[in-house]
Each structure stands twice: as structure tokens, then as C-alpha cells.
Amino acid sequence: MTPMESSSKDNDAEADPSTKNEAPPKESKLPRSIQTAFDAKYNIVDLQTPLNAFMSGQYKRSFAYHSLRNRLPVVLTNVIDTMTREKTELVAQYASNDFEKAARDELKTIIGLISQLKYELQTDKAFHNFKGAEPDQDDWNNFLGDLPSGERTFYRGCSLHAECYLYRKLYSFVENSIFLKGYDYFAKIKEQALTGSMDDVLALTKYTRRPERTPKFFGELLKINLWSNCNDAASDPEAAAQMLNLRVLKDVEATNEYVLVDHAAEIWRCLTTGNLKKPQQVDFILDNAGYELFSDLILAEYMVEQGMATKVRFHVKAHPWFVTDVTERDFKWTLEYLSQHADYIISLLGKKFMQFLDEGKFELAPISHFWTSPHAFCSMAQTDPELYSSLQLSKLVVFKGELNYRKLLQDVCWASTLELSTCLRGFLPSNICVLRRVKSEIVSGLAEGSSQALASKDPHWMVSGSYGLIQFVDGAREFGY
Numbered sequence: 241m242t243p244m245e246s247s248s249k250d251n252d253a254e255a256d257p258s259t260k261n262e263a264p265p266k267e268s269k270l271p272r273s274i275q276t277a278f279d280a281k282y283n284i285v286d287l288q289t290p291l292n293a294f295m296s297g298q299y300k301r302s303f304a305y306h307s308l309r310n311r312l313p314v315v316l317t318n319v320i321d322t323m324t325r326e327k328t329e330l331v332a333q334y335a336s337n338d339f340e341k342a343a344r345d346e347l348k349t350i351i352g353l354i355s356q357l358k359y360e361l362q363t364d365k366a367f368h369n370f371k372g373a374e375p376d377q378d379d380w381n382n383f384l385g386d387l388p389s390g391e392r393t394f395y396r397g398c399s400l401h402a403e404c405y406l407y408r409k410l411y412s413f414v415e416n417s418i419f420l421k422g423y424d425y426f427a428k429i430k431e432q433a434l435t436g437s438m439d440d441v442l443a444l445t446k447y448t449r450r451p452e453r454t455p456k457f458f459g460e461l462l463k464i465n466l467w468s469n470c471n472d473a474a475s476d477p478e479a480a481a482q483m484l485n486l487r488v489l490k491d492v493e494a495t496n497e498y499v500l501v502d503h504a505a506e507i508w509r510c511l512t513t514g515n516l517k518k519p520q521q522v523d524f525i526l527d528n529a530g531y532e533l534f535s536d537l538i539l540a541e542y543m544v545e546q547g548m549a550t551k552v553r554f555h556v557k558a559h560p561w562f563v564t565d566v567t568e569r570d571f572k573w574t575l576e577y578l579s580q581h582a583d584y585i586i587s588l589l590g591k592k593f594m595q596f597l598d599e600g601k602f603e604l605a606p607i608s609h610f611w612t613s614p615h616a617f618c619s620m621a622q623t624d625p626e627l628y629s630s631l632q633l634s635k636l637v638v639f640k641g642e643l644n645y646r647k648l649l650q651d652v653c654w655a656s657t658l659e660l661s662t663c664l665r666g667f668l669p670s671n672i673c674v675l676r677r678v679k680s681e682i683v684s685g686l687a688e689g690s691s692q693a694l695a696s697k698d699p700h701w702m703v704s705g706s707y708g709l710i711q712f713v714d715g716a717r718e719f720g721y
């Protein structure tokens with residue numbers, strides 16, 4: 241992969257190789273000699289991701305390398321374990337008695353395909369075309385075909401492409417099966433993410449039953465929402481303790497020092513000015529299920545009840561994705577679960593959300609394969625003009641989480657001081673809001689000197705998940721929205 245040329249240089253990226261872009265090496269379990277042999281074999285260079293380059297596994301000191309080497313193989317192993325563990329249950333659920341043996345054999349084949357995928361990941365093999373009945377097959381195959389030949393493998397390519405490819409391939413095995421179509425190997429993890437957080441859910445419910453229409457309270461809700469993205473625990477124990485959901489609710493202001501950019505006032509202004517008699521739609525590009533989705537629903541409820549939105553549209557993933565991302569089934573399951581909960585106040589709220597859905601105050605956007613494609617968002621207007629136009633109808637598009645952020649920034653390590661609006665490279669269907677915990681070396685819009693100061697305080701600040709961003713880009717300034 242060729243680093244993108246640019247004259248601008250982020251000094252902190254150059255100053256100390258042990259700071260800005262270093263992955264957390266302490267999590268590696270491999271002896272040094274084996275790692276070295278691996279690195280030599282696959283041309284891994286002992287560098288951080290250069291400024292203006294795509295994130296890629298070829299840079300050993302990057303989070304991308306760490307993810308490909310240590311995290312993604314574990315994801316695949318866990319899926320294999322889940323399928324093996326649930327074999328009997330799955331066969332009973334998906335095949336009638338007559339087909340039990342055939343279903344068992346198919347499951348075995350799928351497990352074999354996943355092992356093969358893991359092997360390809362671990363030996364930096366080339367991406368393969370999709371050859372089944374995938375509805376988004378043409379788009380994927382064209383995309384893969386257009387990649388420069390040197391960027392078609394897991395470690396040589398942009399890590400956004402590699403990760404998306406991995407999750408898409410994984411689903412294709414189930415999707416192209418005879419018996420297991422529709423099976424979500426991540427479903428139980430997602431359900432547990434909610435059922436295991438009911439104390440947090442109850443606390444947030446109580447916290448938000450006082451309808452304060454003030455910018456201050458709205459700002460608090462944005463922060464609560466930002467920190468609700470907690471599937472990857474922060475590595476800094478002090479920060480981690482601060483970000484526990486209940487702790488956040490106890491004292492939201494105490495998390496301020498971890499919010500690196502806070503554009504809450506602009507977001508408030510965007511939703512409370514203009515012709516409020518006209519219908520006003522807000523779109524949420526969702527991230528994770530569990531407590532995070534619950535806090536999305538709470539934020540959306542607030543927007544609707546305070547007249548900031550007449551409708552909130554939720555965009556979900558077309559299939560299991562990045563482990564905990566919300567699919568349509570997860571969304572509906574969540575509302576169902578809440579509405580039937582034994583706690584009266586939670587069940588009332590669940591029923592209220594369902595009623596919002598019936599009344600059109602909440603809406604599930606049509607399923608789009610764009611969100612599970614490898615494309616950066618700057619290509620949306622060309623690759624999915626329909627989706628782009630539908631977002632143009634929105635007053636505000638809220639992008640949740642790390643992966644959406646990486647796609648907004650094309651997975652490029654821009655200089656940390658570059659404005660978000662510049663990094664979007666023309667993607668601006670409407671006003672944009674970003675709520676994101678920083679988990680990889682992709683960032684924008686920081687004040688001069690800020691990344692250097694953070695790096696000297698915590699060398700892992702970019703990958704720890706301890707810091708967050710609440711960013712806003714004003715679509716009106718560009719297009720008179």
C-alpha cells in the first residue's frame with residue numbers, strides 16, 4: 241500500500257515512535273522469535289502507521305497489526321466454538337428430523353470453511369471473490385477486483401478492507417448454506433450485552449425521566465451515549481473505572497477531561513433552530529447492541545419528546561457484523577425484551593419505544609448493504625446514491641462508534657489537527673454528528689499540541705478507548721441545507 245502523499249506533517253507522529261501509534265504489545269502472547277519470523281515472512285515493517293497512510297497490518301506498531309494478529313483470529317475461533325457447542329441445538333432448530341444428518345454435515349462443512357478463513361488470515365492470503373448467492377456480490381467482487389494487486393491480502397491491504405472482508409466472508413458461509421440460513425453466531429453475545437446490563441439500563445431510565453429541555457442536559461445525554469460504547473474496555477484502569485456506565489451516570493461532568501472535542505452546543509443549536517414546524521428527521525447510523533443501543537433509544541426518545549426530531553430513523557446492519565453490531569433482529573428483540581421485562585418502569589419504556597415505532601416517531605431504515613460493504617463513506621454518493629439521497633432528507637445524521645468513524649475518515653491516519661470536515665472528503669449529505677470512543681489511530685479535529693500532550697500522559701491514548709469525541713460538521717455551511 242502506498243502512503244498517501246501530503247506535505248503536512250503531524251509532529252507528534254514523528255517525534256517519538258513509542259508514543260502516538262503504538263499498539264499495546266503487552267497483549268501479544270507470541271514469543272519474540274516467532275513474531276520476527278512471521279514479520280519477515282509477510283514483510284511486516286517495524287513502524288507506526290505513517291501519516292496520511294491507510295491503517296494496515298503491514299505496520300507492526302499499529303493497532304491494525306495488533307487486531308489482525310491477535311484479535312480477529314480469536315473472533316473466528318469463538319465462532320467455531322459457539323457452533324460446536326450449539327451443534328445439537330442448532331440442528332434441532334434449523335432442520336427437521338429427516339434432515340438431521342445432512343444439517344450436521346453442513347455445520348461441519350461451515351466450521352471447516354471458517355477454519356480455512358482463519359488460516360488465510362494468519363498466512364496473509366489474498367481475498368477471494370464471492371461466488372454464492374450474496375445479494376451484494378457484484379459490489380464486493382467489483383471492489384475486490386479494483387483493488388491494486390499489492391493490496392488484496394489481509395496484511396498488505398487497508399485494515400478496514402481486511403476486517404470488513406473477514407466479517408462478510410464469515411457470513412457468506414451461513415448465508416449460502418441450506419439449513420443454517422439466518423443463523424446469527426453472535427446473537428447470544430448481543431443478547432447478553434443487554435441482559436447483563438439491566439442495572440445500567442434501569443439507572444439510565446430513572447436518570448432520564450426528568451424532561452429537562454436544556455443544552456446542558458442534552459450535552460449530558462450525548463456524553464452518556466458516547467461512553468455507552470464500552471464493548472472494548474479501556475486499558476487505563478483509572479479511565480476505565482471512570483467510564484463504567486453507572487459511574488458516568490453518577491457524575492457525567494467528571495468525564496469531561498476525557499472528551500477531546502465537545503461540539504454538543506452546535507448539535508443542540510442544529511436541532512433547535514430553523515423552522516421547527518416542518519417535520520424534522522434525524523438518522524442514527526447504529527453501532528452496538530446491548531446497553532449502547534438502549535442509550536441510543538434514550539437519546540432518540542429525548543429528541544422526539546423535546547421537539548428536536550419528528551422522526552428518528554435507525555440504520556442497522558444487514559447481517560452479523562463486527563460481533564456486536566445491531567441487526568434488524570437485534571433491534572426488534574431489544575424492544576421486545578424491554579417491553580416484557582419484569583421491572584415495571586423498564587417494560588413501560590419498552591412499550592413506549594414500540595409505540596413510537598408504530599406511530600412512525602421511530603423508524604427502521606430500509607436495510608442497506610452499504611453499511612456492511614468495505615466502502616469509505618466518501619464513496620456513498622457514487623456507490624449508493626439512493627442511500628445518500630435518503631440521508632439528505634435528514635436534519636442530522638448521527639454516526640455511532642469506531643467503525644463508522646474509520647469509514648468517515650477512509651481509515652486514514654490524518655494529522656490529528658485536520659478538521660473533520662476536511663477528512664470527510666466531500667461526504668456531507670446533511671449535518672453530521674459523531675459520537676465515538678477513540679480505539680484506533682484515526683482522529684481529527686484536535687487542538688494544536690493536544691495529541692502530543694495526550695501521548696506524553698498515556699502512550700496508548702489512541703487505542704485505549706478511554707477518550708471520546710463529540711463532533712459536529714455543519715452541512716449548511718457547505719450546501720445551505
Ligand SMILES: O=P(O)(O)OC[C@H]1O[C@](O)(CO)[C@@H](O)[C@@H]1O
Pocket residue numbers: 303307403469471472527528562640641642643644646679680
Ligand atoms: O464497536 P465499534 O465502536 O465500532 O468498535 C469496533 C472497532 O474497533 C476496533 O476494535 C478497533 O479499531 C476494530 O476492530 C473495530 O473497527
